[in-house]
Amino acid sequence: MKTNTLFTPLELGAVSLRNRIVMAPTTRMRAKMPGNIPWELNATYYRQRASAGLIISEATPVAPRGHGYFHMPGIHSPEQVEGWKLVTSAVHEAAGKIFLQLFHAGRMSHNDFQPNGERPIAPSALSSGGQSPVAPGVMKNCPVPRALETSEIADVIEEHKRAAELAKLAGFDGVEIHAANGYLLEQFLSDHANVRTDKYGGNVANRARLILEITEAVVSVWHGSRVGIRFSPANAGDGIAHTDRFGTYAHVIRELNRFELAYVHLVEPRVAGNAEAAQFDAALNSRNFKPLIAGGTKLISNGGYTLAGGTEAVRGGEADAIAWGRQFIANPDLVERFAKNAPLNRYDRATFYGGSEKGYTDYPFLA
Numbered sequence: 001m002k003t004n005t006l007f008t009p010l011e012l013g014a015v016s017l018r019n020r021i022v023m024a025p026t027t028r029m030r031a032k033m034p035g036n037i038p039w040e041l042n043a044t045y046y047r048q049r050a051s052a053g054l055i056i057s058e059a060t061p062v063a064p065r066g067h068g069y070f071h072m073p074g075i076h077s078p079e080q081v082e083g084w085k086l087v088t089s090a091v092h093e094a095a096g097k098i099f100l101q102l103f104h105a106g107r108m109s110h111n112d113f114q115p116n117g118e119r120p121i122a123p124s125a126l127s128s129g130g131q132s133p134v135a136p137g138v139m140k141n142c143p144v145p146r147a148l149e150t151s152e153i154a155d156v157i158e159e160h161k162r163a164a165e166l167a168k169l170a171g172f173d174g175v176e177i178h179a180a181n182g183y184l185l186e187q188f189l190s191d192h193a194n195v196r197t198d199k200y201g202g203n204v205a206n207r208a209r210l211i212l213e214i215t216e217a218v219v220s221v222w223h224g225s226r227v228g229i230r231f232s233p234a235n236a237g238d239g240i241a242h243t244d245r246f247g248t249y250a251h252v253i254r255e256l257n258r259f260e261l262a263y264v265h266l267v268e269p270r271v272a273g274n275a276e277a278a279q280f281d282a283a284l285n286s287r288n289f290k291p292l293i294a295g296g297t298k299l300i301s302n303g304g305y306t307l308a309g310g311t312e313a314v315r316g317g318e319a320d321a322i323a324w325g326r327q328f329i330a331n332p333d334l335v336e337r338f339a340k341n342a343p344l345n346r347y348d349r350a351t352f353y354g355g356s357e358k359g360y361t362d363y364p365f366l367a
């Protein structure tokens with residue numbers, strides 16, 4: 001039997017990847033303002049990283065009210081579509097592939113971002129207890145959000161569908177639905193953040209309903225073979241808790257099988273960044289969900305991987321591809337460095353969020 005390595009090509013749905021080294025979505029907050037528009041600087045950044053088998057863009061708000069961090073590029077205006085075209089053509093010129101990550105912050109936002117200064121929306125009027133960076137150097141507490149009326153949920157689905165259409169116009173190869181890390185879709189899935197009594201709350205089938213309806217809408221635009229979805233089953237940040245984590249995610253992953261998605265993308269418990277993470281390790285590792293994923297849908301695993309660990313996971317068939325976040329921030333040529341087993345640049349946390357070229361497009365390539 002042929003053994004796969006990180007350098008074995010991969011058919012990810014309808015998209016052919018030249019290797020299995022994926023650039024994880026990483027918010028960098030460097031859009032052109034006003035208007036949250038991607039521009040040449042962002043195109044340069046993504047072009048530098050185009051040797052990844054697949055780039056997944058930074059979280060990209062599907063609507064003005066989906067923003068939760070300053071200077072995020074959006075996917076809800078014609079100017080943003082034109083800006084993203086600079087990015088997608090730069091990546092394609094370098095023979096890379098790029099998906100856009102469809103994002104809605106939900107309650108992880110602040111009135112400062114909201115149309116008419118309204119409260120952010122959420123499944124229920126429960127605060128995350130988190131903070132929202134509203135401007136460089138300015139953090140504000142996320143307020144108690146406003147619970148969506150049942151009749152308003154169709155608008156949220158429509159926002160995702162419209163954004164999926166705009167992503168297509170902008171030249172992406174596909175889209176990833178962001179259902180991880182405590183944002184709107186994970187808020188719906190969590191029985192602590194979601195205490196609704198309508199058909200979008202209560203049992204797991206109801207809590208998963210919005211994710212499934214959004215997936216159906218996005219698949220109607222793109223076809224499942226160009227759609228992925230991301231989950232972080234062990235996430236316990238920003239007020240997120242689940243009474244039955246494995247059962248909840250097992251349900252939604254099984255239900256997603258009917259859409260024949262390109263991939264499911266799972267964040268490993270070891271990067272959940274919380275005290276509980278260790279106790280979840282055994283049950284919530286991505287490999288435990290792999291047997292639930294049917295058909296040709298692939299599994300991308302992410303979080304704290306070394307080159308050796310990623311190689312081992314792909315070789316053993318525990319994952320089909322591995323995504324790296326922080327290492328891709330600091331190493332535009334991560335693929336070449338892995339191929340040569342070369343040393344890696346160290347990432348600088350201070351320049352992760354916001355700013356300009358520094359800590360963004362100035363990390364050195366191998367000499």
Ligand SMILES: Cc1cc2nc3c(=O)[nH]c(=O)nc-3n(C[C@H](O)[C@H](O)[C@H](O)COP(=O)(O)O)c2cc1C
Nearest residue numbers: 024025026027058059271303304305324325326352
């Ligand atoms: C600066 C930064 C920004 C991030 N932004 C996003 C994001 O926009 N969407 C997302 O799903 N995850 C985001 N993440 C999480 C990463 O995709 C990834 O899960 C995390 O960095 C762990 O992987 P790693 O150990 O390879 O870095 C971000 C992480 C970092 C460090």
